[in-house]
Amino acid sequence: MDLASLRTTDNRDQQRFELQVDGSIAFIQYKAGKSSEIYIIHTEVPDHLEGRGVGHKLVRESLEIIEATDNKIIPLCPFVRSFLKDHIEDYKHLLSERAKL
Template identity: 45%
Template sequence: MEYELIDNTQAKQYEYHIEGVLAKIEYIKTKDKIYLTHTEVPKQLEGKGIASSLVHSVLEDIEKKDLTLIPMCPFVAAYIKRHPDWKKLVLKGINIS
């Protein structure tokens, strides 16, 4: 299923609004870098692949905006490890393990 990605710059988070609840990835953005710090999916949405879909959409947006990624969130790092094509966005010298 396709969800609409919202970059809520005021709250400094990417969002999906699903079934009246909020799934999000919090971030810190500098001029050309973005630090993904925390992924959160409400309990009632767990197990539906929403977190993975959210990470994928966020990575596409980061690529489109030509930002360098610093994945501080363990879930985001694990996603990139499972999908190594996205390592191209990660700041050189950061080890995803």
């Protein structure tokens, strides 16, 4: 697996960011709010991909997609919240005023 060559995509029909790795899909489920807020609901990485950096890459690239659309996030997912706490200086500008870590 060459994780560096893979890219996260926004599957808007299913409201999730997806990263296809070795025939499996890791994803972050989201819900678009009424304004420019995106609720980050759930992250799922298949068991056989855990511990390989897939989840962190998925979160980073999902946040890049959100940033490019000028949206703000409300992270409800514990995995994403933990990631944001560890990298708050890089991503605090993406947090909605209503977001809590």
